[in-house]
Amino acid sequence: MRPANPPDSADLPADVRERAARVRLAxxxxxxxxxxxxxxxxxxxxxxxxxxxxxxxxxxxxQRAGIAIAWITARRGEAVARRARELGIERLYQGETDKLAxxxxxxxxxxxxxxxxxxxxxxxxxxxxxxxxGFAIAPANAHPWILAHVHWQTxxxxxxxxxxxxxxxxxxxxxxxxxxxxxxxxxxxA
Numbered sequence: 779m780r781p782a783n784p785p786d787s788a789d790l791p792a793d794v795r796e797r798a799a800r801v802r803l804a805x806x807x808x809x810x811x812x813x814x815x816x817x818x819x820x821x822x823x824x825x826x827x828x829x830x831x832x833x834x835x836x837x838x839x840x841q842r843a844g845i846a847i848a849w850i851t852a853r854r855g856e857a858v859a860r861r862a863r864e865l866g867i868e869r870l871y872q873g874e875t876d877k878l879a880x881x882x883x884x885x886x887x888x889x890x891x892x893x894x895x896x897x898x899x900x901x902x903x904x905x906x907x908x909x910x911x912g913f914a915i916a917p918a919n920a921h922p923w924i925l926a927h928v929h930w931q932t933x934x935x936x937x938x939x940x941x942x943x944x945x946x947x948x949x950x951x952x953x954x955x956x957x958x959x960x961x962x963x964x965x966x967x968a
Contacts (some may be wrong), residue, residue, distance in 0.1 A: 790947070794883045796846055797913035798951035805907070806941060808851035808858055810900035811917055811919040813938050814937030828858045830937055834865050835967070836945030841866065846888045850877050852903055878906035884935055898944055899924065901935055915944050 786910070809815050812833060818826040829956050837847055848869035849862060855872070862870040874880045885895050897911035899921040905927060908914040914928040919938035925931060930947070931939040961967065 779832050790930075794913075794947075796927055798896070798948045799953075801845060801896045801952070802890045802950065803846045803847040803848065803885055803888050803912055803946050804896040804945070805850055805884065805898070805911075807877075807899040807901075807904050808849055809853060809936060810919065811898050811936045812849070812861075812941055814935065815900070816920070816937075819822075821944050825857060827855065827861075828937060829861050830939050830942070831935075832939045833872045833941035834861075836942035837867065838951060838952055839954075839958055840945050843949060843952065843958075845948070846890075848881075848884045850874050850880050850884075850907070852877070853939075863891075878910060881907045881910070896944070896948060898941065902960075913948075917941075 893912035917933040917936035
């Protein structure tokens with residue numbers, strides 16, 4: 779039996795599949811993408827953020843497939859650093875005021891051109907990265923002003939599995955989905 783592709787993958791435009799297949803570096807904003815964008819002030823100067831476990835597994839699966847991962851965020855916080863450590867995300871950049879410059883530096887360090895970069899963002903601070911990435915992605919809850927500048931928008935919202943949806947699309951386009959599913963059937967997960 780052939781494993782099923784992610785929902786609607788057969789209906790994706792050819793250019794979206796081609797862009798996803800070229801990805802060697804996947805970079806993500808944090809607030810509104812890996813989280814729902816809400817900030818909870820704990821009253822002691824720290825913030826709480828909610829991450830979705832499906833997104834974490836999707837990121838681990840990309841790593842297993844040899845895709846470099848980066849998180850680029852304008853905010854700073856220990857919750858983000860802790861989650862990145864848990865997932866083995868070594869390229870975490872917090873407090874970034876020029877996300878595009880950071881994205882270009884990361885791509886150069888990884889040894890890929892921007893055409894091989896996926897970037898997922900949800901609002902105006904991400905626009906420069908989205909405009910230059912080879913595969914620009916927005917979650918369902920992205921601000922409407924950036925939607926004209928992305929190649930694909932997820933059905934799920936940030937913090938609710940949108941990152942996993944993007945990861946699954948990339949893995950499928952690269953031809954890795956069948957291996958990932960076979961590994962899971964054999965008890966080998968990320």
